[in-house]
Amino acid sequence: MSEVAKSADWTGPVPAAGGALRGYAVWIAAALAFLVVPYVFSSGAGLTMLSLMGIMIVFTLSYNMLLGQTGMLSFGHAVYYGLGAFFAVHAMNAVTRAGLPVPVIAIPLVGGLAGLVFGIIFGSVSTRRGGTAFAMISLGLAELVASSANILRGFFGGEEGITTNRTKLLPVLGLNFGPQLQVYFLIAAWCLLCMIAMYAITRTPLGRMCNAVRENPERAQFVGYNPQTVRFIAFPLSGFFAGIAGALAAINFEIVNSSYVGLGQSGVVLLAAYIGGVGYFVGPVIGAIIVTYLQVMLSDVTAIWQLYFGLLFIVIVMFAPNGIAGLLAMHQPLWRAGVLHRLVPAYLVGLAPLAVMTLGAILAIEMAHRFAARASDGPDMAFLRIPLDVTRPLPWLVAAAMTIGGLLLFRRTWPYVASAWNEATITARGRGEHL
């Protein structure tokens, strides 16, 4: 039972009915945002990234149906994403070959159905048990599928993968979905649709029972619901949306290979959901946007971006287990009470040493990288355009001083930040906010 008691604190507060997403206004705003952003970031790279974000939002939200809503930690969610992508790609090729009048808009449904069917098959094995056992089984199944993908080359296409051509399918309203902008709108439409559907599911009795199973499976059982059944229903549904995301990726890239079902992809979606915050519906959306942005931008800046990615994840797990959405939600009552601005000076004082520490740590990591892995490039490197020589002690001393000094200073400023926070919350409580 101790596990049950603990499961309550990591999921964070359950969003109250209505809560942040009240009525239709939010969805209309989301639709407008989807319409406007491609004209703001209209470059080729911008459109590509927006498309990736749309795919990732669907995938991460589908993952959160398991982790956030039902409390099932899966290490193999890419199985349904990847199988959705493969079935979509084969469907597109089959449709093209047979000359059937099927538009590319309908293809995500194929991926969704593939995810649903495989969710039922694998879910019947894996959802019998919750907790750690479920996590391990999901990992085993993921490894099974990933290894099979390398053996069954006919279906999975081996390392080079399977290619397709989205423009060969039936055009809709004169659109052939060749240009990236048209693909973006296809992805955006499906993304919005899936977001609304997944949010609606959280509001149904099924969604509520999922939350109950997450919070306390035994009590859910007392109320008359079998937790195994609830998990077994939630699992294929989540696979359905993951399959849609996979199909969207297949349409976007026009190529699918075995890395789609791999453990790396499963890891990324877990990281994205958790960084965003699994206790909130918008959390995975935030996480998907940030992670996609980091994946694209950081990989341009540094060769070891995955290390920073992992470190960011560890920092979130250790210090902000409710994710970025959790941090934002903490400040919401203060903002409503109109006292948020009082925190700004304290935050600035706290953030300055934190920034120094982070910068020092990054400098040390970058120098270590140059020193160990890229020694052949010579000892001279540039950090923030400042030239330095990694074989000399001075830059190392500076990095160490910044990291350790920043840490010590940050600990000094912490009481000040904490007292500012306390004062603000007391005022907010006085103005009728619940904290």
Place this chain on the structure above:
Amino acid sequence: MLELVIVSTLNGVLYGMLLFLMASGLTLIFSMMGVLNFAHASFYMLGAFFGYQISQWAGFWVALVLAPLLVGGIGALVERFALRNVHRHGHVPELLFTFGLAYVIEEVAQMVWGKLPVDFRAPAALDFSAFTIFSTNYPAYKMFMLFTAICIFAALLAVLTRTRTGLIIQAALTHPDMVAMLGHNVPRVFMLVFGVGTGLAAIAGVIAGPALVTQASMAGLLGPILFVVVVIGGLGSLAGAFIASLLIGLVQTFGVALNVSLADLFGAFGITVGPGSALSEIWTVTIAQIAPILPYLLLVLVLIFRPTGLLGTRDT
């Protein structure tokens, strides 16, 4: 055929013992702290790399002693300064923390030692063939690995059953709250177990490094197998982990040696499947080709027929 059986059995037992070196630490950590250490295979990898680096400077035998101590120390520090803080958020953040740790350790290893395998060799003193079965020369180093693994297994057994600390650990496996209630410093026992567990994984890394390939992806290759072992054996059962380790070791080595496909099997009964039929690949892949996925198939079968694992009693 007899040659194949004997050599495969030897290799299987050897691989199984290596798996058990890691699975034992993983099981101890899981039973006591309730956290499945995702980064366990990463400590094994660190052991191999530390072993390689130290053997470059001071020779293999020094490395065999120093590397596990260093890695165990790192493990204890991780428990003390990170895992213990995450513990209050619950089990899922703990599992996720070790997941992130595995990610970071692999990246760091890649950064320091590169992506390509390093040249970690068995010491010259063990570089001869121990004996010859039929026509196969069996290397002495493999016998040394087997011997080391068995010694550590015996030592672990002795510590767990004969010493005071071992008794506390055994008690904490089943009744952690009661052990704390009796006044034992459970957090310190946790730190000790985590350090020893990761140290055991590092020993496996040092002795496996020269025989297998020492590279940054070795953790990712072995980690999932390790979880299969622990789940098949039954989460939290040391004896189960032992049986499952040997089972998986044997299944994998025999799997690689068998060059039979479903088509051959059915062909023996006069049933033939044309190459053009659907999923013809399923018929033509040999057992040797699917050897890597056999442990996972076994996992699924065990979970269908015995959801708690072979000797497991716990439900999670």
